[in-house]
Amino acid sequence: MPRRTDPDEAVAIMRAAGLEPLEPYPGSNTAWKCRCLKSAHLVAPTLGSVRSGRTSGCRRCGRAAADKRRLAAGGERAETDMRGAGFEPLDPYPGAGARWRCRHLACGRVVHPRLFGVRAGGGCQVCAGRAPVDPAVAEADMRAIGMQPLEPFPGRVRDPWKCRCLRCGHTGAPALNNVRGGQGGCVNCARRAR
Numbered sequence: 001m002p003r004r005t006d007p008d009e010a011v012a013i014m015r016a017a018g019l020e021p022l023e024p025y026p027g028s029n030t031a032w033k034c035r036c037l038k039s040a041h042l043v044a045p046t047l048g049s050v051r052s053g054r055t056s057g058c059r060r061c062g063r064a065a066a067d068k069r070r071l072a073a074g075g076e077r078a079e080t081d082m083r084g085a086g087f088e089p090l091d092p093y094p095g096a097g098a099r100w101r102c103r104h105l106a107c108g109r110v111v112h113p114r115l116f117g118v119r120a121g122g123g124c125q126v127c128a129g130r131a132p133v134d135p136a137v138a139e140a141d142m143r144a145i146g147m148q149p150l151e152p153f154p155g156r157v158r159d160p161w162k163c164r165c166l167r168c169g170h171t172g173a174p175a176l177n178n179v180r181g182g183q184g185g186c187v188n189c190a191r192r193a194r
Contacts (some may be wrong), residue, residue: 003149005025005028007024007025009181010025010028010047011025012036013047013050013051014047014050014075014128015037017050017056017057018036018037018038018056018057018058018061019035019036019037019043019045019050019057019058020034020035021033021034021043022034022035023085025047027047027131028046028047028048028051029046029047029048030046031044031045032044032046032047033075034057036057036058036060036061037062038058039058039060039061041058041060041061043057043058043059045057047066051053053154071093071094071095074096075092075093075094078093078115079093081115081118081119082102082113082115082118083098084102085118086105086106086124087096087102087103087105087111087113087118087124088102088103088105088108089102090102091101093115095112095115096114096115096119097115097116098113098115099100099112099113099115100112100113100114100115104123104124104126104127105140106124106127107124107127107128109124111124111125111126113125133153133155133156133176135152135153135170137193138157138176139153139163141176141179141180142161142163142174142176142179142185143166145179145184145188146165146166146167147163147164147165147166147172147179147185147186147188148163148164148165148166148183149161149162149163150162150163150164150171150190153176157175157176157177157180158175158176158177159176160173160174160175160176161173161174161176162169163185165186165188165189167186167189168186168188168189168192170186170187170188170189172185172186172187172188174186178180
């Protein structure tokens with residue numbers, strides 16, 4: 001017959017596992033109401049499961065520790081994959097589905113791709129023309145080619161944007177994407193040049 005566990009020894013085992021018992025020791029195979037010392041959650045493991053290592057005591061803390069181990073194990077491969085795709089990670093690996101702050105080496109911009117997207121062949125949203133554009137930068141780009149915006153930036157680089165040519169005064173609606181690609185902003189000035 002197994003020896004009976006002393007209640008003081010049982011409390012010491014639970015405390016060593018990071019749990020504070022909230023009621024007297026009920027027995028080895030009976031759920032024992034405790035509070036997790038890390039997260040303050042109420043839990044009720046058995047002394048037997050904690051002693052044998054089948055549970056860490058607090059499920060939330062156990063899951064968090066398992067997630068952390070999983071991230072650490074996949075982090076090195078993830079960094080290798082990102083670097084192979086032309087991205088330099090700037091933050092620790094957040095997980096395959098989370099946005100990861102990186103610098104795209106081709107354009108030098110800080111972007112936030114997801115690892116699973118990069119592994120599926122995705123690239124830099126800025127280089128692809130799908131990243132959000134700062135309206136101030138968009139206006140500066142238009143003014144740099146001699147076009148004065150007459151309305152706020154439409155929000156997407158492919159949308160027409162009503163502007164006035166500073167050289168001839170003609171009103172047109174060039175798309176920022178076309179302007180950035182080298183196409184002039186004013187159709188009237190382009191016709192005169194031909």
